[in-house]
Amino acid sequence: MTELNELDDLYQEIILDHYRHPRNQQAVEAPDMQAHALNPFCGDEVDLQARMEDGRICEVCFKGRGCSISQASASIMTELLKGKTPEEALELYSVFRRLMFGEDISEEELDGMGELGALAGVRKFPVRIKCALLGWNSLDDAIGEYAKANG
Amino acid sequence: MTELNELDDLYQEIILDHYRHPRNQQAVEAPDMQAHALNPFCGDEVDLQARMEDGRICEVCFKGRGCSISQASASIMTELLKGKTPEEALELYSVFRRLMFGEDISEEELDGMGELGALAGVRKFPVRIKCALLGWNSLDDAIGEYAKANG
Amino acid sequence: MLDVQAIRKDFPILHQSVHGKPLVYLDNAATTQKPRQVIQALVDYYEGYNSNVHRAVHTLGQKATAAYEESREKIANFIGAPSSQDIVYTRGTTEAINLVSYTWAEENIGPGDEIVVTEMEHHSNLVPWQRIAQAKGATLKGIPLKEDWTLDMSTLGSVITERTKLVAVTHMSNVLGTIVPVKEIVQAARRVGAKVLIDGAQAVPHMRVNVADLDCDFYAFSGHKMCGPTGIGALYVKEEVLKEMEPFHRGGEMVREVWFDRATWNDLPMRFEAGTPNIADAIALGAAVDYLQTLGMDNIRQHEIEITSYAIEAFKELEEDLDHYGPRDLQYRGGIISFYAEDVHPHDLGTFVDSYGVAIRTGHHCAMPLMRQMGLPATARASFYVYNTTEEIDILVDALKKALRYFSK
Amino acid sequence: MLDVQAIRKDFPILHQSVHGKPLVYLDNAATTQKPRQVIQALVDYYEGYNSNVHRAVHTLGQKATAAYEESREKIANFIGAPSSQDIVYTRGTTEAINLVSYTWAEENIGPGDEIVVTEMEHHSNLVPWQRIAQAKGATLKGIPLKEDWTLDMSTLGSVITERTKLVAVTHMSNVLGTIVPVKEIVQAARRVGAKVLIDGAQAVPHMRVNVADLDCDFYAFSGHKMCGPTGIGALYVKEEVLKEMEPFHRGGEMVREVWFDRATWNDLPMRFEAGTPNIADAIALGAAVDYLQTLGMDNIRQHEIEITSYAIEAFKELEEDLDHYGPRDLQYRGGIISFYAEDVHPHDLGTFVDSYGVAIRTGHHCAMPLMRQMGLPATARASFYVYNTTEEIDILVDALKKALRYFSK
């Protein structure tokens, strides 16, 4: 049954796990950067906070409401952000966007994405791509604001 | 050739004659009633003035710009108005409307219309009915205003 | 009784598969499908007599104008308007309500005045009034909902006051299906001299509406939700109100005489229709009205009551995992079921059942304040029309069961 | 060179008789006919994937949304807009100009400011500015025409001043066919910091337009005049201007978050598209753009120059009884001929030639101030498009000859 195959691709176990048990839910005290992202068409939300140390993201948290895709993607993202510079984080975002929009990704890039790769099935559901990118939009905003304030 | 037959019906000699030589063009001094009618879709205009004596229209004039139908109809109208009470004039208007909208007209009514009957061909050109009625709209307004002002 | 199988034959779009399954279209509150009679009206127009209206002496122009105005007559007749002059064509409900907000409300609402809505308005009957309230220093008030998802009519006396200038309420909620007793609301508004606008987007397609009987001042609805094409709808305005209103959009058609620095206005309703109108879709909306009238609005309503009652019954199988909302008394409810499962977000439900061919809507349904009121981030919604069958409800329920199982695995 | 006979085959409506004569459709400035590709796009939509856009997770909704946005891309690309986000769908030119008047102009025009138009504007690019001028205490000024029916560009320096906030000009006159050197006007406006709106209703259908190259702030046009359906058009707004503008219509789709008493706005361009848009017609407008691009805008322009030059030559036979207007240099003129015969009122001409199958427009063409300027009560107008032939010009001229003879008998 094709529909179950595609659904299984979309809803991989990793994703459902992150959805049921989202990581990094603990508020960051005195965050250096934060942003809120909302998808106006569906109401899904992600609130992101992060603290910086030596130019790297050292602590991160998100709070959100929404579908499994938006929340799992945000959860996986928070896991990957730790230890990254803002530039590295944005680079990852850009690779993830390319994955979502069906562009070619190198082996190396795929490795760097870790569990994010589990979201590849979203490509077959174009309307859900926005969900997968929601948390990343908040990251993009947060880094933008941070750069403005600190640069 | 049907089109020429229909055109000949529309543009009867009487109509072209009134168009080329509109009657009652001389301004009425001290008019008792007057009104302006404009067809916003084509810009055709009729200005009507009339003087009353003993409750009857005794002098009437129109100035207008527009197509043969609107101007001929107004010209014929002014000829017919003389000697009529406002009520009789409105009665004639209502018969003429019925003619235009293809309703039945009695022999007697047709007689009372005089040269107006020549406009019967307009019925086949629905978009031109407004033209034929333009002068009559100004009459309707003029009588309405007059009635208001005179109790 | 309607012959639903015969009706389905009129809707070409229904006979397709989605993900290899027969399409089950249950998103009718968002937009309905179109019968071939309506599609054919568009084709006939474009292949036969397309022309600009109102100013042409040529044959095509005359035909187009006649059809465009004939359609206005049909619409007026369909909703019981005294005259076709009371009908202004708009793009849909949203433009109709904005027209009232930019014209009548601009002039008639001032500081300290109150505008009354309900707590379940669609954004299109809320955000325009927020603008007026903010711009004019007026206050927006809401008639609350009761536990049973009907309006708390006992509050009318306190919500609608001497300060109320406008009561703007939905005729049927697009989330809950709740049918609002608008006639009573009109009467309450009349007592304080307030005008009443009714958002009929969900009502006109599904039940008999008579604006003269309701005695409302404004009534707005959309063609695309009643078998008509997208891009056309209508605003009914009571004649005595319409003739006092300043125009909204300015331009061709709506003027009488124009000088370089000023202009005078055309007759009603053209005064409110600036520029080339949506001629083809206006004509096709007339065809949609014909279609609905042939079926009979009471029959349509009856069919939807049956489908909805069947669906509510069928949903009992899901009640452990899934809540649904809306009045239980079907006399006060249209063919809409909003539902929510704690374990499966509405979007995931939507994507899942789509894989089984079932089209439902998920999200806030343009009613965020109501969602907040309900304490939900979003709902999934199935909404029915005259071509839906009980078999389709079975397919929906079956797909939902599968989804609930899938996500709990 | 275009194969006009092949093109005509694409237009089903052209193959009919009117009053027993083959239809000669010469009313293209009012609205053009639609090729089967555009009609088919509507049928495909309604029979295949009709659904509301932007908020659906189901398959039909995804297809509809993708097609709706793809069409926006096509339109952006067609007029050289930097991004599809700069394109707001409207009902047509009139709504587009009203949108600017109710948003940007409301906020940016004040007492003593000046709005500059030309003396040959369509009412749709005049009456909205009259409203603003009156409401804000601003002044409306007109760039005058020269004897040769082109704009008197030597007056630009005096008409456009430091007080000018907006220059709103037509790209091509719908009465005279005059093509306006809008790029020079934009440059003059830039020198005083004024914004520029171009009414492209008559330009976009007939010639290559590039808004980025023109560097204008607003550009408005209508789908129905460019082989597209009625009810759809577009407004291009330069991004830096658009993002500062307050929304116009309020309601669904244009919001980000809504509370009972306030709301925030969605991204561009949805912020300006409240309510269910005219989805089918937006998609079909994309098909019209495809069609025009396949023919090639330069080819279309070339064809119209040829037809117009043929017509001007042919009208010499009538010159004793009939005057015609518009620039003689075809580089500055589109395919429009307005004419007037002292002895036959334009309406009578129109009715007469209609009896010979010829559709022309008669009246003030929504340009009453220009008519006054020309000293005429009305004109008759023949306007051409890519499917018109020189044989049709012959039929027109022949019918006009007959009319002149008929009315002088």
Ligand SMILES: Cc1ncc(COP(=O)(O)O)c(C=O)c1O
């Ligand atoms: C120059 C010009 N501007 C504006 C318009 C108005 O366009 P629409 O009626 O499609 O809104 C027209 C066409 O009627 C036109 O020719």
Ligand SMILES: Cc1ncc(COP(=O)(O)O)c(C=O)c1O
């Ligand atoms: C209750 C209600 N009001 C208003 C609207 C807005 O209608 P439209 O989007 O056709 O303008 C809708 C539909 O979306 C609705 O359901």
